[in-house]
Amino acid sequence: MSETDLPSALATIRDDxxxxxxxxxxxxxxxxxxxxxxxPPEYADHPDLLERVEECQSPVFIFVDVDPGDAGGGIVHLHATAPKEAPTTRGFASILVQGLAGLTAQQVLDVPDDYPLTLGLTEAVSPLRIRGMSALLGRTKRQVREKTAA
Structure with a gap:
């Protein structure tokens, strides 16, 4: 996927x-x-369904739903939770939740792994936080692959 092929929501966020x-x-x-x-209540009431993103310094958990659908593998819904005391990590989780909303599984898988680096935050947040952001995207893609293969 070239930079111009980035899904519009993610491209807009990056450009902002x-x-x-x-x-x-x-x-x-x-x-x-x-x-x-x-x-959503079905996840809030069952934290065992969520996956911890170990690379994040703060306790961040995600769950990916893939609605069955077209040849692109269905529509992806990312759910994430992060503590309010970890605003940078929570912010990136929110960027992914919003930026991936409504995309097909294939579109999510095509998002460049280095997307977190393209936001221009490497001077504003620590390398550990950037690593956590990249891990959030990586784990999201892995869950998408697992759910579309099932």
Whole structure:
């Protein structure tokens, strides 16, 4: 997938970050942190269904639903939870939840693994946080592959 093939929501998010000065990017990331949707009750009531993203310093958990569908492998719904005390990680979880919403499984799998690096946050957050962000995307893709193979 070339940069121009990036799904529109993810491309818009990336462009919004890159249009800002470095310190403003962190503010935007914190805004995303406040927009992370609550887990649906079926997951909030069953935390055992969620996968911990071990690479994240904070306790971050995800679950991917793939609705059966077209040849693209169905529509992906990412659910994530992260503590409010971990706003950078929570912000990136929110970016993925919003940016992947409504995409087909194939579109999610085609998102470049280095997408977190394209947001221009490498000077604003630590390398460990960037690694956690990349792990969130990687685990999401792995769950999509597992669910579309089943």
């Amino acid at each position: 970050f890159l249009a800002l000065e470095q310190h403003e990017r962190l503010v935007l990331l914190l805004e995303f942190a406040n927009e992370l949707p609550e887990l």
